[in-house]
Amino acid sequence: MATIESYMLETPEKMNVIIEQASELFSEVKKAPVKRIILTGSGTSYHSGLQMSQQMQALLKMDVRAMYPFEISETTFLDDNEHTLVVGISQGGSSYSTYNAMKLAKEQGCMTASMAGAEGAFIDEVADYVLTVACGEELAGAKTKGFYCTKLNLLLLALSIGSESGQVSQEVFDQKVAEAKESAKHFKDVFEVSEKWIEANQDALKEIKDIRITGPASLYGDILESALKLLETMRCPVTGYEFEEFIHGIYNAINEQSTVFILDNGSEPRSEKMQEVLSGWSDTIYLFTNYESENANLVLPTVKNQDMLTFNFIIPLQLMCAKIPTLRGVDPSTPKDPQFHMKLGSKKFNK
Structure with a gap:
């Protein structure tokens, strides 16, 4: 049976496949008269939309926002519905909440698109445009490969719509695609460095009781996703916060049993001071950077482009989910x- 680790290792290849197939996949939706995009899904699917929404908005110069399905109601669609595209995201494609949000959007006159991790998904039934994420099967409960591939699919959706409308030049289009390919090339190097660090620190990591993750706003979706993955697999309390939000009260809960992962891409000058202060309260305060720092516990050889860090930066936290729980x-x-969603009636079928 494939594991979280093996699915992670498939990611770079799948990213390149998605790039190769993008032209055909988005050939119809790019012609749609889109002036507003809503990305909806739960858990990992929501986090993928949240992480990419700002970058998509910057490219398209239009309102792009991520919303949980439970946030979507008739009052979400008060104006210009015929130019609103609602993209339902569901890795397994079987989420009733995402399906119902898409159905409501369609009833209100919006365009709908589905992004599931496999063809013939339940949510495809209510989609005007089926934008399958070509990541291949991922049977592990905690999804990793699908998260990266969905984020890439969303980026390519924005580039395709923008290119067709003239908002994105051919030069920018080509540059973004090249940068995404470059991030895929860095994936294995980051994976290997992360693997060595986890193995060297496994004795401390296996005793974790309480986890906080913090980092810059530009990685907020990734921070939330890391928290979800660690919670799913480590099965202990985990929460993730943007750096400024962490400062506003969260630090009060840090004690000798706390583990904190501080992610810094060089944009937050107070990260090392945060590490120093919290280290006075706990021995397990870890600083992950992608720049050389004598204070960093782990320096990641990521792609340099800030927008593409999303395809590299949280690899160590995801890999921890694969390696530490078994201990x-x-x-x-x-x-x-495994039957939880069946018992709760939250998915049409369980994978």
Whole structure:
């Protein structure tokens, strides 16, 4: 059976496949009269939309926002619905909440698109445009490969719409695609460096009881996703915060049992001071950077482009999800209750 780790290693190849197939995949939706985009999904799917929404908005010069399905109601669609594209994201494609949000949007006169990780998904039934994420099957409960591939699919959607409308020049289009390919090339190097660090620190990591993750706003979707993955697999309390939000009260809960991962891409000059202060309260305060620093616990050989860090920066946290739970007696690839969604009626079928 494939594991979280093996799915992660498939990511660079799948990213290149997605880039190669983008022209055909987005050939119809790029012609749609889109003036507003809403990205909706739960969990990992929501985080992918949240992480990419600002970059998509910057490229398209239009309102692009991520919303949970439960946030979407008739009052979401008060104006210009015929020019609003609602993209439903669901890795397994079977989420009732995402389906219902898309159905409501369609009833209100919006255009709808689906992004599922496999063809023939439940959410495709209510989609005007089926934009399947060609990441291949991912049976592990905690998704990793699908997260990267969905983010790339969203970027390529924006580039395709922008190119067709003239908002994105051919030069920018080609540059962004080249940068995405470059981030895929860096994936394995970041993976290997992360693997060595995790193995060297596994004795401390397996004793983790409480986790906080913080970092810059530009990685906020990734921070939330890292928290979800660690919570799913480590099965202990985990929360993620943007750096400024962490300062506003969260630090009060840090004690000798706390583990904090501080992600710094060089944009937050106070990261090392945060590490210093919190290290007075706990021995497990870790600073991850992509720049050389004598204070960093782990320096990641990521792609240099800031927009593309999303395809590299949280690899160590995801890899931790694959390696550490087994030392705690947990199979990280299998949900605590494989029938949970069936019992709750939250998915049409369970994968």
